[in-house]
Amino acid sequence: xxxxxxxxxxxxxxxGASLGCAHCGQPVAGEGxxxxxxxxxxxxxxxxxxxxxxxxxxxxxxPTPTGEEAAPLDLSAAVETLPDGSHCLRLLLDGVxxxxxxxxxxxxxxxxxxxxxxxxxxxxRRLSVTWSDAVEGKAERxxxxxxxxxxxxxxxxxDGVGDPHKQAERELVRAMAVAGFGMMNIMLLxxxxxxxxxxxMGDATRTLMHWLSALIAIPIVAYSAxxxxxxxxxxxxxxxxxxxxxxxxxxxxxxxxxxxxTARHGEHAYFDGAVMLLFxxxxxxxxxxxxxxxxxxxxxxxxxxxxAPVMMLNDxxxxxxxxxxxxxxxxxxxxxxxxxxxxxxxxADGVSDIDTSVVTGESHPQPARPGxxxxxxxxxxxxPLRLTVTACGEGTLLAExxxxxxxxxxxxxxxxxxxxxVARSYTPVxxxxxxxxxxxxxxxxxxxxQSALFIAVAVxxxxxxxxxxxxxxxxxxxxxxxxxxGGILLKSATxxxxxxxxxxxxxxxxxxxxxxxxxxxxxxxxxxVDLELxxxxxxxxxxxxxRAIARAAGPGPVADGVREVPGAGLEWQGPDxxxxxxxxxxxxxxxxxxxxxxxxxxxxxxxGRQPLRFTFADAPRLDAVAVVADLRRRGYxxxxxxxxxxxxxxxxxxxxxxxxxxxxxxxxxxxxALAAMKAEGRHVLMVGDGLNDxxxxxxxxxxxxxxxxxxxxxxxxxxxxxxDRLAPLxxxxxxxxxxxxxxxxxLGFSLFYNLCAVPVAMLGHATPLIAxxxxxxxxxxxxxxxLRLSRRREVRx
Amino acid sequence: MTxxxxxxxxxxxxxxxxxxxxxxxxxxxxxxxxxxxxARVLFDDGQPLPPPVPxxxxxxxxx
Numbered sequence: 001x002x003x004x005x006x007x008x009x010x011x012x013x014x015x016g017a018s019l020g021c022a023h024c025g026q027p028v029a030g031e032g033x034x035x036x037x038x039x040x041x042x043x044x045x046x047x048x049x050x051x052x053x054x055x056x057x058x059x060x061x062x063p064t065p066t067g068e069e070a071a072p073l074d075l076s077a078a079v080e081t082l083p084d085g086s087h088c089l090r091l092l093l094d095g096v097x098x099x100x101x102x103x104x105x106x107x108x109x110x111x112x113x114x115x116x117x118x119x120x121x122x123x124x125r126r127l128s129v130t131w132s133d134a135v136e137g138k139a140e141r142x143x144x145x146x147x148x149x150x151x152x153x154x155x156x157x158x159d160g161v162g163d164p165h166k167q168a169e170r171e172l173v174r175a176m177a178v179a180g181f182g183m184m185n186i187m188l189l190x191x192x193x194x195x196x197x198x199x200x201m202g203d204a205t206r207t208l209m210h211w212l213s214a215l216i217a218i219p220i221v222a223y224s225a226x227x228x229x230x231x232x233x234x235x236x237x238x239x240x241x242x243x244x245x246x247x248x249x250x251x252x253x254x255x256x257x258x259x260x261x262t263a264r265h266g267e268h269a270y271f272d273g274a275v276m277l278l279f280x281x282x283x284x285x286x287x288x289x290x291x292x293x294x295x296x297x298x299x300x301x302x303x304x305x306x307x308a309p310v311m312m313l314n315d316x317x318x319x320x321x322x323x324x325x326x327x328x329x330x331x332x333x334x335x336x337x338x339x340x341x342x343x344x345x346x347x348a349d350g351v352s353d354i355d356t357s358v359v360t361g362e363s364h365p366q367p368a369r370p371g372x373x374x375x376x377x378x379x380x381x382x383x384p385l386r387l388t389v390t391a392c393g394e395g396t397l398l399a400e401x402x403x404x405x406x407x408x409x410x411x412x413x414x415x416x417x418x419x420x421x422v423a424r425s426y427t428p429v430x431x432x433x434x435x436x437x438x439x440x441x442x443x444x445x446x447x448x449x450q451s452a453l454f455i456a457v458a459v460x461x462x463x464x465x466x467x468x469x470x471x472x473x474x475x476x477x478x479x480x481x482x483x484x485x486g487g488i489l490l491k492s493a494t495x496x497x498x499x500x501x502x503x504x505x506x507x508x509x510x511x512x513x514x515x516x517x518x519x520x521x522x523x524x525x526x527x528x529v530d531l532e533l534x535x536x537x538x539x540x541x542x543x544x545x546x547r548a549i550a551r552a553a554g555p556g557p558v559a560d561g562v563r564e565v566p567g568a569g570l571e572w573q574g575p576d577x578x579x580x581x582x583x584x585x586x587x588x589x590x591x592x593x594x595x596x597x598x599x600x601x602x603x604x605x606x607x608g609r610q611p612l613r614f615t616f617a618d619a620p621r622l623d624a625v626a627v628v629a630d631l632r633r634r635g636y637x638x639x640x641x642x643x644x645x646x647x648x649x650x651x652x653x654x655x656x657x658x659x660x661x662x663x664x665x666x667x668x669x670x671x672x673a674l675a676a677m678k679a680e681g682r683h684v685l686m687v688g689d690g691l692n693d694x695x696x697x698x699x700x701x702x703x704x705x706x707x708x709x710x711x712x713x714x715x716x717x718x719x720x721x722x723x724d725r726l727a728p729l730x731x732x733x734x735x736x737x738x739x740x741x742x743x744x745x746x747l748g749f750s751l752f753y754n755l756c757a758v759p760v761a762m763l764g765h766a767t768p769l770i771a772x773x774x775x776x777x778x779x780x781x782x783x784x785x786x787l788r789l790s791r792r793r794e795v796r797x
Numbered sequence: 798m799t800x801x802x803x804x805x806x807x808x809x810x811x812x813x814x815x816x817x818x819x820x821x822x823x824x825x826x827x828x829x830x831x832x833x834x835x836a837r838v839l840f841d842d843g844q845p846l847p848p849p850v851p852x853x854x855x856x857x858x859x860x
């Protein structure tokens with residue numbers, strides 16, 4: 001079952017062919033065993049290496065190799081020379097789905113001479129290969145093997161070793177382990193003390209037990225509570241208070257008062273309570289950090305896959321793959337057909353059509369001639385170009401966008417997380433209650449101040465916000481995990497809270513509501529025979545319009561000897577004469593019917609017949625209409641802000657039923673429109689993918705972008721959703737609303753628990769046993785409530 | 798009660814051993830790839846792989 005599901009995910013069209021490709025399982029046209037030469041190559045490589053067992057072992061279909069489409073990688077940043085003289089290559093891999101993939105890649109790489117170790121991490125999808133010899137081009141060769149097997153390698157942006165998040169996570173694991181060890185051992189001693197309260201345990205033994213507990217507890221508190229102490233200290237230094245202040249205070253007081261009691265041979269000590277509190281809180285912190293870390297690394301993975309090097313001409317006139325940041329001003333860069341431009345520059349040579357939608361939102365390709373300025377992110381459609389790199393730093397479009405983003409973020413009110421707002425009012429109340437307890441016992445009842453202080457500390461311990469501090473992270477962990485399974489990466493800690501408040505959703509058009517790629521428009525004048533003929537030519541080309549035709553026709557044969565005329569089209573010597581597929585002038589004189597809609601087009605010319613016109617448009621995502629209707633039904637106000645021309649935007653708005661739309665908006669205009677909406681008191685979710693949306697994404701209350709977005713947009717967005725569908729967005733909002741409800745329930749329960757426990761403690765009845773029971777039971781209730789979120793309430797359409 | 802003098806140190810030492818073992822396993826990266834470790838054990842048979850035989854039907858998924 002999994003194989004068919006995974007295959008369907010990779011598929012664009014499913015014609016239900018009987019037996020799929022022997023490698024990737026996709027339907028095969030004709031009689032061959034493979035759907036394309038890339039699959040045949042991967043299969044042959046696996047077979048030659050004697051790794052055929054892969055096909056029996058995998059539990060998901062193999063990724064479809066992309067073949068020659070693969071852009072060259074600049075591997076210099078990924079190779080590291082180890083102290084012992086060997087070399088290590090670290091790559092991110094796309095397409096690794098199961099254990100068999102891991103086994104296949106590792107086995108294939110280990111067969112290479114000189115390779116000492118190859119290891120694929122299935123969780124983070126990172127590969128590290130070590131080899132001993134210093135052969136030139138070895139790294140490229142190893143990456144080539146991975147690519148031939150059908151996996152897409154990418155160079156990771158940042159190394160995992162120096163990552164501060166990773167280090168914080170490790171510190172939390174260690175602190176949690178130490179606290180867990182301490183809790184169990186102290187509990188062992190405490191249980192015997194509690195059972196000895198009936199009278200069977202002598203004072204001396206009890207004090208011994210308490211001393212032993214103190215011996216364990218004090219170093220453990222000193223070690224494991226450091227994350228809380230640090231955070232509390234920073235908050236107090238900044239004149240604020242957060243949840244860590246009462247936690248730190250509670251733990252410190254509980255430990256020191258217990259120590260004092262132990263020294264006085266007292267009956268009660270709270271060492272167990274203090275360490276248990278730490279352990280529970282550390283579990284919550286750790287799960288929270290790990291869930292966020294996973295989402296962040298997945299987001300980084302997406303970015304790394306999109307980060308392609310540019311082909312720079314060096315002094316010798318050779319094209320070398322270079323990272324865009326390292327290309328100097330004045331260098332010449334080659335841009336192949338269908339490639340995304342990596343740097344800002346002017347056209348030095350070549351004539352082509354440029355898809356500028358990522359930068360301007362304009363969906364109609366623009367012509368580019370020598371001297372025209374092009375920006376990073378645009379896609380070169382029809383012919384190879386040579387660019388001269390013009391600007392770097394302040395002069396680039398990217399710098400302009402970043403300035404806009406910074407301005408937008410300054411205007412964005414600092415959002416205070418719910419937990420911190422609760423802590424702000426909770427902390428003074430609790431401390432006032434403890435002080436009141438102390439004063440009342442001393443002044444009113446006339447108790448000795450030592451005993452009164454002990455009762456006051458008991459109040460602080462029992463109100464120590466264990467359940468309260470778990471209430472929010474527990475829900476967030478479950479929500480992050482659930483969203484991640486649905487292909488949504490939540491990057492910001494407070495995004496869920498901000499999403500739950502959203503009442504207005506603003507969409508970008510190109511690339512967000514649409515897929516940002518041309519699709520063939522259905523036309524009754526085109527019959528299947530013509531389409532198939534066009535497709536046999538188109539399959540040989542990487543041009544986006546050719547691909548659209550190939551997609552529409554489904555898998556099929558490729559014509560032999562198709563010649564690609566750069567900037568014009570495709571030509572094939574058919575049995576009856578030349579067949580041409582391309583732009584107007586290329587196929588010969590054509591009759592253009594009146595009232596044409598401007599848009600991308602291709603013409604098909606066959607011997608003896610009228611040229612046939614194919615038109616293309618950027619179609620909305622498959623489920624866009626349904627999702628937009630669903631969001632409107634749920635009461636969200638929807639708006640469409642696009643940089644595209646008015647007729648296109650209007651048509652899309654009418655089709656999706658969005659009444660509030662604006663066309664031709666520039667990046668600053670988008671940010672300003674969002675600021676205006678926020679000034680009306682609306683809470684805005686911005687969904688966008690382009691460079692022109694980045695400022696708006698920062699300006700909105702909360703933002704999301706599809707996984708295909710440019711990296712600036714993905715970095716600015718709070719959530720990134722993957723796949724060709726818009727449904728994750730609805731899921732995101734739904735989960736946020738439910739998470740918000742659960743957080744409120746959890747907070748309500750914790751406060752209710754405190755309301756019940758505080759009088760008991762104030763009256764002096766809070767023994768360590770009661771404190772331990774109350775603390776663990778309330779934490780379990782809160783965790784159990786949070787877990788309800790992982791259950792899916794309904795089946796997604 | 799003198800038995801406590803043996804039993805409590807023994808309990809503590811055993812607990813400490815567990816803690817040290819856990820910290821060591823974290824440090825040596827055994828928790829880095831929990832998904833992969835589960836799958837790896839199924840395939841790593843430690844033997845040279847079977848000789849390449851022409852497989853009759855490749856499209857056999859083990860579900």
